Amino acid sequence: MKFQWLLILLTFIAGCADSYTEQTSEPDTLVLKVAAAANLQYAMTEIEKIFEENQPDISLEISYGSSGNFFSQLSQLAPYDIFFSADTKYPRKLVEQGFIAETDYFPYASGQIVLWVPEGSPLDLKTSGIQILLDPAVKKIAIANPRLAPYGLAAVEAMQHFQLYDQIKDKLVLGENISQTAHFIESKAADVGVLAFSLVRVPERNDRGQYWKIPTDTYSQIIQAGGILKTSPHPAAARHFREFVLGPNGQEILTRFGYSIPEAN
Template sequence: MIRVMIALCLFVITGVNGAVAEDITIAAASDLNFVFRELVTEYEKSTGDRVRLSLGSSGNFYAQIQNGAPFDIYFSADIAYPRKLEEAGLTVPGSLYPYAIGRIVLWAGKDSRLDLSKGLDVLLEPTIKKIAIANPKHAPYGRAAVAAMEHAQVYDRVKDKLVLGENISQAAQFIESGAADVGIIALSLALAPPMQAAGHYWEIPADAYPPIEQGAVILKSAKNQERAKAFLSFVQGAEGQAMMKRYGFTIPGGAKP
């Protein structure tokens, strides 16, 4: 079941209310997989609007948007991408919103005998053959994983064991499926109930990698700018913020959950 739920992040998730003309189309980083399922459901219930949610790599979405992909809102795991879109004149002025700071963890399946309390040094265990991370070329969580391993002075010794997921959810799928022995994934995924049932984690100290500053922006090409603004306001509101904190995100300017 968990494998199916993670794999779904690669596809479009469509709500059930409202007409097609009223859809809000959202491109969101895959670390938002579980929290945005809940958030979108609550938003649709409270407004009657329908949300079409695509989950994937922040870098890939950035490239798609530059090439005219028809999204209304872009939630990136790296605020640098929406800032670049803003600089290029592709966003609604003043809509850039730093919505969260992400965190990373070591994660292994429930049957793993690895002692994750050893921290990143556990990656040096000879029994480990494959280590899953998101592709650092276009996934912010992959870059954070590399930085953390370099900080722990283990990267050069384990880099040949790395298997790269297209995004952070695919990296988690590699571990859950047994294609990797252990990996570095988003805390927001590790805290999801199905992930907690499928494995265990150790949180990597925040000072071991640069802050994962995440940002959202409304695109100038949005067909539903008013509804896009309403959804962004929902994320910024008390209910949306509470959901984000429950999944381990730090809210900029706020306390760590």
């Protein structure tokens, strides 16, 4: 009888050990948390797909939003591994504040802005260009919030360059980020808007609207930069992903979505 109880006890202990091993074993795939500016959504989705095909041991978890909001979150130690901003200002601030090492800061793309109207709009951008903003038919103009989104700030600079801003500022509808700005136009909450060129290169907009490139000498160059957070638990994997984005595959995708290779900044 004692032998039977001893056998049962040993079996129970062995089962507990197996259960503990299962619960504490490391997952096969490392999850890298990425904070990315909203203008990157389509390009980054393609980058994510190819990167994960080549690196099946690393899974990307990407969140999109305004660079300003991400800066606030990262300053409060939000749990991200790597940050892709829509400008250089916010990553530089994180370097200055000690959240990103200087060696882990990197420029990765340079963007452009365009005017965009949805399919069926009576507005003719090809003929009027930015002067279309003065058309009486234009009641609402969507841009990203210039306090949070670099593409919104570029939109304001262009309007000021053409001496239009004071005449149209009361018509502005501000999106929290550039993706929400696009939604305002698509949903007819705005008649026209200023978007990142990368967002109109995708079929769902390229085939359902028209755009006009705003001359790049009318606004500050939009150099986009990023950085690896010092608090990242996976710095090696984050650097590996950075090198992929900066390498031939990543740069080819970014170029195809309307970005250009930036100068070091």
